[in-house]
Amino acid sequence: MVKKLIKVNNDKGLDSKPAALFIQKASNYKSSIWLEKNERKANAKSLLGILSLSVGKGSDVVLITEGEDEVEASNELEHYLNSNLGESV
Numbered sequence: 386m387v388k389k390l391i392k393v394n395n396d397k398g399l400d401s402k403p404a405a406l407f408i409q410k411a412s413n414y415k416s417s418i419w420l421e422k423n424e425r426k427a428n429a430k431s432l433l434g435i436l437s438l439s440v441g442k443g444s445d446v447v448l449i450t451e452g453e454d455e456v457e458a459s460n461e462l463e464h465y466l467n468s469n470l471g472e473s474v
Contacts, residue, residue, distance in 0.1 A: 386449065387448075387450045387451070387455050388447055388449050389447065389459060391447075391463055391467065392443065392444070393444045397442070398439075398440045399435055399438070399440035404440075407466070410465055411462060414452070414454050414458035416451055416452025416454050418448070418450050418462065420435060420440070421449060422439075422440060448462055450462070
């Protein structure tokens with residue numbers, strides 16, 4: 386299992402469009418992937434789950450990956466969360 390604490394700095398956080406792009410990336414992996422915010426945990430392959438966390442700008446989230454490709458999944462998804470989340474600059 387890989388756990389990483391990540392600060393989301395995109396202006397919109399993980400609203401619907403960035404969340405959908407995140408789910409597309411997460412769905413490419415066989416590992417179980419979760420996002421956790423303030424003791425609430427959601428399946429990172431579920432739009433409703435991610436949106437229910439209300440991840441806004443400056444939010445700290447814990448990315449949890451577990452499975453055969455957990456390291457690759459963790460690295461790619463961390464990179465995405467540290468980027469501008471698909472939004473133009």
